[in-house]
Structure formats: structure tokens, C-alpha cells
Amino acid sequence: MLSETVLKEIEEIKAKYPSARSALLPALYVAQREFGWQSEKAMQAVAQALNLPEAEVRGTATFYSMYKHKPMGRHLIQLCTNVSCMILGAERLVDFLKNRYGLTQNGTTADGRFSLVIMECIGGCDMAPAMLLNTDFYGDLTEEKIGEILGGYK
Amino acid sequence: MENFLLKNIENPDSADIEEYLKIGGYKNIAKAFELEPKAIIEEVKKAGLRGRGGAGFPTAMKWSFAAADPKFPKYLLCNADEGEPGTFKDRPILEKNPHLLIEGMVISGYALGAEYGYIYLRGEYPHAKDVLNKAISQAYEKNYLGDNILGKSIKFHLAVHQGAGAYICGEETALIESLEGKRGQPRTRPPFPVNVGAWAMPTVVNNVETLCNIPYIISIGSEAYSQIGSKDCPGPKLYCVSGCVEKPGVYELPMGTSLKDIIFNHAGGIKGGKKLKAVIPGGISTPVLPESMIDCPMDFSSMPKHGSMLGSGAVIVMDESVCMVKVTYRALKFFEHESCGKCTPCREGTEWLRKSLGRIERGEGREGDIELLQEISENIMGKTFCPLGDGAAGVVLGMLKHFKGEFEEKIKAKGSRV
Numbered sequence: 417m418l419s420e421t422v423l424k425e426i427e428e429i430k431a432k433y434p435s436a437r438s439a440l441l442p443a444l445y446v447a448q449r450e451f452g453w454q455s456e457k458a459m460q461a462v463a464q465a466l467n468l469p470e471a472e473v474r475g476t477a478t479f480y481s482m483y484k485h486k487p488m489g490r491h492l493i494q495l496c497t498n499v500s501c502m503i504l505g506a507e508r509l510v511d512f513l514k515n516r517y518g519l520t521q522n523g524t525t526a527d528g529r530f531s532l533v534i535m536e537c538i539g540g541c542d543m544a545p546a547m548l549l550n551t552d553f554y555g556d557l558t559e560e561k562i563g564e565i566l567g568g569y570k
Numbered sequence: 571m572e573n574f575l576l577k578n579i580e581n582p583d584s585a586d587i588e589e590y591l592k593i594g595g596y597k598n599i600a601k602a603f604e605l606e607p608k609a610i611i612e613e614v615k616k617a618g619l620r621g622r623g624g625a626g627f628p629t630a631m632k633w634s635f636a637a638a639d640p641k642f643p644k645y646l647l648c649n650a651d652e653g654e655p656g657t658f659k660d661r662p663i664l665e666k667n668p669h670l671l672i673e674g675m676v677i678s679g680y681a682l683g684a685e686y687g688y689i690y691l692r693g694e695y696p697h698a699k700d701v702l703n704k705a706i707s708q709a710y711e712k713n714y715l716g717d718n719i720l721g722k723s724i725k726f727h728l729a730v731h732q733g734a735g736a737y738i739c740g741e742e743t744a745l746i747e748s749l750e751g752k753r754g755q756p757r758t759r760p761p762f763p764v765n766v767g768a769w770a771m772p773t774v775v776n777n778v779e780t781l782c783n784i785p786y787i788i789s790i791g792s793e794a795y796s797q798i799g800s801k802d803c804p805g806p807k808l809y810c811v812s813g814c815v816e817k818p819g820v821y822e823l824p825m826g827t828s829l830k831d832i833i834f835n836h837a838g839g840i841k842g843g844k845k846l847k848a849v850i851p852g853g854i855s856t857p858v859l860p861e862s863m864i865d866c867p868m869d870f871s872s873m874p875k876h877g878s879m880l881g882s883g884a885v886i887v888m889d890e891s892v893c894m895v896k897v898t899y900r901a902l903k904f905f906e907h908e909s910c911g912k913c914t915p916c917r918e919g920t921e922w923l924r925k926s927l928g929r930i931e932r933g934e935g936r937e938g939d940i941e942l943l944q945e946i947s948e949n950i951m952g953k954t955f956c957p958l959g960d961g962a963a964g965v966v967l968g969m970l971k972h973f974k975g976e977f978e979e980k981i982k983a984k985g986s987r988v
């Protein structure tokens with residue numbers, strides 16, 4: 417269930433649009449923040465709050481890659497491997513994360529500290545290879561640099 | 571040429587409304603409100619502004635269709651999805667010059683009769699979201715947004731709508747679906763969004779950069795504006811350069827600056843003094859050009875004559891060490907992942923292309939694979955619901971046109987070329 421405060425937050429989002437359904441994407445973000453991922457419970461709660469069929473909520477929630485369908489680690493690494501990052505060495509970073517942290521696509525470290533999502537372009541091509549760590553951009557990455565950065569996230 | 575779109579962005583506080591006001595910001599709203607909405611559309615038409623989202627559609631024409639539709643309310647949507655790989659040209663505006671965008675949207679909304687606007691912002695720009703939300707609330711406080719802008723009884727409301735990681739939502743009808751809370755799949759056209767768009771109302775979708783050109787046109791007038799850059803698509807253009815160059819970044823230059831000039835004069839040339847091999851000139855969906863073909867003006871009408879497209883102005887530079895098979899394979903992985911699944915040629919075709927390319931890339935290529943790639947691409951081209959499929963096919967066909975030898979070599983050698 418969603419708390420009163422969160423329900424109120426969703427009501428406020430609804431007010432920004434001429435139809436309640438338009439609040440679905442933002443409401444899914446809210447649910448993800450509250451539940452950590454799009455669990456059955458999370459999607460049910462959103463369906464209820466917006467008075468939508470659960471199937472519609474699930475259909476939308478599974479279409480977009482930023483909604484997570486399993487629990488994630490405390491910190492989310494979103495590493496770009498698209499062409500601009502690839503030609504400047506993103507693949508080495510993928511290998512490094514695998515060898516050093518055991519991280520693979522959509523995986524989480526055993527201690528629950530990091531999850532890795534390999535992204536399509538994140539618009540950080542001027543600082544390729546680049547990643548988003550939670551909501552922060554990091555660029556010009558090397559194995560050494562990424563190791564250092566991750567060290568700062570407990 | 572002095573920067574307009576990227577003016578003041580070296581100032582660390584450039585996103586603050588006070589800083590924007592200091593450099594003359596928001597003055598163009600008052601100037602525009604002196605004009606009738608129709609006169610603004612006429613100015614934009616005379617200026618010759620063409621949309622910067624990729625297709626280069628004449629902005630005034632789009633606006634006039636929506637303005638002529640008798641239905642109300644009308645909506646103005648800013649396309650800040652910026653999902654085309656290699657593209658990061660709108661990011662400096664969104665993160666550092668948000669008030670220019672707001673100013674552009676207020677004027678545009680007034681011109682076409684829209685009182686509500688949304689900025690559809692890609693989920694991968696969380697920082698821009700905070701900046702925009704703050705800028706919007708500052709603009710409300712100062713009465714540049716709201717029910718009675720500058721006391722002129724002109725109304726415009728604006729909010730940010732955050733996407734959630736789907737390239738297809740940059741396509742304008744998919745964007746509208748996504749704004750309505752649905753899966754982002756393109757709609758059938760006609761009806762066009764200008765008549766039946768968001769919530770079935772007349773809707774204009776414009777790119778961030780397009781909307782930011784509006785205050786410029788109002789400021790210097792259509793006559794002066796039309797003198798900048800290429801004759802048939804004038805104005806400043808943001809080119810974003812990435813890959814193997816010394817100085818990757820966003821460059822504001824007159825439309826039609828040559829690709830060679832962009833790479834060698836502005837972006838500092840090839841990294842580490844290596845040799846240039848190929849350039850993807852307008853984002854991953856535009857056909858590759860070999861080194862011998864980069865002496866071409868980067869604008870909407872010239873690039874097709876040189877076998878590619880301006881697209882989003884995202885220049886991806888590749889030096890001699892980059893393997894074209896690998897690049898093509900990576901590009902197709904992207905298209906397969908982003909295909910929305912609505913139409914068969916795109917959904918199936920991108921998967922087949924990716925699989926065949928993967929085979930060649932792994933050194934398991936078979937005789938006849940090149941013909942197969944050619945055939946699948948031709949069966950996608952022109953047969954898909956939206957241009958995503960065409961983009962995928964165009965990438966493969968472009969690569970085969972200029973770098974077929976590399977594919978053949980890899981099939982023969984059964985191994986990577988590196």
C-alpha cells in the first residue's frame with residue numbers, strides 16, 4: 417500500500433494533466449522509489465491510485481527500460497556502451513566490472529551494493545565512455561577511474 | 571558568430587533566472603506580445619526556420635496547421651527525448667540555459683494558440699529535470715508563466731514529463747502516447763498531431779533547439795536571421811561531436827558549416843594524430859560517410875546529396891583503428907532493443923540483422939551473409955510504420971556501400987580485424 421503522503425503526491429501529479437492516465441509514468445517512478453522496484457504490489461498500488469486496469473499498468477511498466485522488474489542494489493550503475501562510448505573503450509569497463517565486482521547486465525553484487533545496467537546512449541558522448549551512477553554523470557572513464565568512483569559509494 | 575543558443579553557459583549560475591535576466595533574457599516575450607500571433611508565425615516563416623529534431627520540417631508550416639484548427643485547448647510539446655545515439659546537443663540548453671527554452675515556449679505557445687506546454691524529457695537526464703523544474707517555478711514567480719503573463723492576460727502553463735528509457739518516444743506520435751501514460755508506440759498518420767495530437771487536441775511537437783531559435787528570430791528579426799548559414803535552412807545549428815576527436819563537445823555554428831571544418835577546425839581533429847576513417851554525421855540512424863566524403867555542408871538539403879542526412883547533428887568520428895563491422899553490429903543491437911514491436915519488418919528485421927552481423931563479428935560469417943544483410947535491409951526500408959526501421963536499414967546499407975570489403979574480409983578470415 418502507498419502511504420497517505422505518497423497518495424497525495426500522486427494526486428498532485430494528476431493535477432498537471434487533463435487525464436489521470438497521464439500520471440502513469442510519473443506514478444510508476446514514485447512507486448519504484450517507495451517499493452524499490454515494480455513488484456506486483458507496487459503495480460497494484462499504482463493501478464488503484466489511478467483507477468486503471470492492472471494489465472494496462474503492467475503493460476506500460478514493462479515497456480520502459482528504466483522501470484525495474486526485480487530488486488536492485490543500493491547504487492545503480494548505468495553504463496553506456498553505444499557507439500561513441502564503445503569506440504573509446506566502454507567494453508573494457510564492462511569486463512572490469514565483471515572481473516572486479518562480478519557484475520553483469522542487470523545483475524547485483526552479492527552485498528547488494530551495486531547493480532549494473534548496460535545502457536543505450538545516455539547523452540554523455542562528449543565525455544565518453546560515460547555512465548550514470550544513481551543520478552550523477554561520470555565521464556572519461558578508465559578502469560582505474562571507475563574503481564575509484566565506485567569506492568566512494570558504500 | 572556570437573553564440574545565442576549557448577550564450578552565457580560558461581557562467582556557473584547561467585540556469586538561474588537572475589543571470590538570464592542580466593543578459594537580456596525574457597525581453598523577447600514582451601516584444602513578441604506586441605505582435606499578433608499570426609505575425610509571429612509569418613516572421614518564423616520568413617526566417618526560414620526548419621525543425622532541429624532531425625527531419626527539418628518547416629516550423630511555421632507546422633504551427634499554422636495547428637493554429638488553423640478550431641479545436642481548443644491546443645498543446646505545445648517540447649521534444650527533449652534526445653535519444654539518438656551520439657546526440658547530446660540539447661543537454662547544455664536543458665542543464666544550463668533552461669530559461670531560453672521557457673522563453674521560446676511561451677512565445678511559440680502564444681503564436682499558435684496553445685496555453686499548455688509539456689517538456690518531454692528523457693529519463694536519462696535527471697540533472698536536467700531538477701534544473702528545469704527550478705527554472706519553471708522561477709518563471710512562474712516572475713510572471714513569465716501563468717494565467718496573466720506580463721499582465722497581458724496571456725496564459726501559458728508548463729510542466730516537465732519524464733520519459734523512462736525508450737528511444738522510440740522521441741518519435742512525435744510515440745511521444746504523445748507516452749505523455750498520455752501509455753506504451754510508446756507510434757500512431758497511424760493521418761490524422762496528424764497538429765489536428766489530433768495529445769488528448770486528441772491540436773498539438774505541436776518541436777525539438778528543444780527549434781524552440782530556442784524562436785527568441786532569436788524575435789530578437790534580431792527574420793531578415794537578419796535568414797542571413798545566417800545555409801540559404802534554405804538558415805540559422806545557428808548545434809553540432810555535437812564525439813568519438814575519436816581531440817575536443818568532443820557541442821559547437822554552435824552557422825547551419826551548413828562543412829563536416830570537415832567541424833571535425834578539424836572546431837573539434838580539434840583526430841585524437842592522437844591518427845588517421846580519420848569514417849564519420850556518422852547525424853546520429854547513429856544516418857548513413858556513414860568515408861573519410862573521402864566529408865567535405866560537405868552540414869544542413870538538411872545538402873547532406874542527402876552526399877548520401878547521408880543531417881539528422882540530429884550528432885557527428886560520430888571514427889579513426890583508422892575502428893572496425894566497421896563492430897560498429898554496425900553495435901548499432902543494430904541498439905535498433906533491435908529499441909524497436910517498439912508494433913510492426914513486423916522492424917521488429918523481426920532488426921533482430922535478423924543483429925543476428926547476422928553478430929555472426930560475422932564473431933568470425934562465424936558465412937558466404938552469402940552480405941547478400942542476406944542487403945536483402946533484409948531492403949525489405950525493411952520504406953516498409954515500416956515509423957522511420958526507426960528505415961534508420962536501421964540505412965545504417966547497414968551505408969556501411970555495405972562504403973566498407974563492404976571489411977565485411978568480406980571478416981567473413982573470409984573468420985575472425986576480428988582489429
Ligand SMILES: Cc1cc2nc3c(=O)[nH]c(=O)nc-3n(C[C@H](O)[C@H](O)[C@H](O)COP(=O)(O)O)c2cc1C
Binds near residue numbers: 629738957
Ligand atoms: C525513432 C525516432 C526518434 C526520434 N527522436 C527524436 C528526439 O529524440 N528528439 C527530437 O527532437 N526529435 C526526435 N525525432 C523526430 C520527431 O519525430 C519530430 O520530428 C521532432 O520532434 C519535431 O520537431 P522539430 O520540427 O522541431 O524538428 C525522432 C523521430 C524518430 C522517427
